[in-house]
Amino acid sequence: QVHLVQSGDEVKKPGASVKVSCRASGYTFSDYGISWVRQAPGRGLEWMGWVSAYNDDTNYAQKFQGRVTMTTDASTKTGYMELRSLTYDDTAVYYCGRGSYYDYWGQGTLVTVSS
Amino acid sequence: EIVLTQSPGTLSLSPGERATLSCRASQSVSSSYLGWYQQKPGQAPRLLFYATSSRATGIPDRFSGSGSGTDFTLTISRLEPEDFAVYYCQHYDGSRTFGQGTKVEIK
Numbered sequence: 001q002v003h004l005v006q007s008g009d010e011v012k013k014p015g016a017s018v019k020v021s022c023r024a025s026g027y028t029f030s031d032y033g034i035s036w037v038r039q040a041p042g043r044g045l046e047w048m049g050w051v052s053a054y055n056d057d058t059n060y061a062q063k064f065q066g067r068v069t070m071t072t073d074a075s076t077k078t079g080y081m082e083l084r085s086l087t088y089d090d091t092a093v094y095y096c097g098r099g100s101y102y103d104y105w106g107q108g109t110l111v112t113v114s115s
Numbered sequence: 116e117i118v119l120t121q122s123p124g125t126l127s128l129s130p131g132e133r134a135t136l137s138c139r140a141s142q143s144v145s146s147s148y149l150g151w152y153q154q155k156p157g158q159a160p161r162l163l164f165y166a167t168s169s170r171a172t173g174i175p176d177r178f179s180g181s182g183s184g185t186d187f188t189l190t191i192s193r194l195e196p197e198d199f200a201v202y203y204c205q206h207y208d209g210s211r212t213f214g215q216g217t218k219v220e221i222k
Contacts (some may be wrong), residue, residue, distance in 0.1 A: 006140075031140065033189060037160075037213075043204075044201075044203065044213060044215050044216045045152075045154075045160065045203055045213040045216070046213065047205075047211045047212060047213060050211070059209075059210075061211075062116070062210070078149050095159055095160075100148075100164040101150040101160055101162060101205070101207050102150075102152075102160070102173070103162050103165075103171060105159035105160060105161075107159060107193065108159055114166075
């Protein structure tokens with residue numbers, strides 16, 4: 001069966017970067033893109049962007065352009081999301097999701113930005 | 116960028132009642148690219164519908180999705196205790212925005 005397993009929770013200082021991984025199993029990795037969605041405490045879902053697992057094409061939300069990089073590694077069937085220049089407002093749970101509409105999700109990674 | 120507005124913000128209902136949730140787009144969108152998700156506290160969202168009315172695997176038939184153009188609806192015919200949650204719509208063509216969510220709470 002399909003699983004997306006994300007890396008563990010992180011604590012970062014303002015100005016730092018974070019890189020979250022999403023390891024896929026149970027399907028042909030290159031058949032589906034990986035999207036990243038975040039959720040700040042008590043808030044709704046916010047789409048951050050998408051990366052193709054076929055050719056690494058990306059589509060980033062305008063809000064994160066220049067500050068986010070999404071990549072994949074076919075050899076390990078893993079997607080990555082790196083967010084730079086972190087501020088307190090980036091404290092959130094970060095999720096990966098499979099495909100155009102997200103029929104499978106990772107368990108979430110809490111990123112806390114704290115001095 | 117397409118903005119999705121969900122209403123109401125909160126829906127207070129009793130088990131067994133019917134729930135009707137609205138998702139309105141700021142401009143016409145293809146019904147092929149409109150989805151609905153359910154999220155419970157501390158959990159990742161779960162896909163309910165894609166392409167407006169195509170039910171995801173394992174979703175009971177008391178849930179239904181409909182709509183076109185700018186107006187889309189998620190209906191739960193008879194609320195079960197496990198249906199009390201937050202529901203989000205999403206447009207997934209181009210910039211993939213979510214609505215702000217509707218919370219269905221127990222009255």
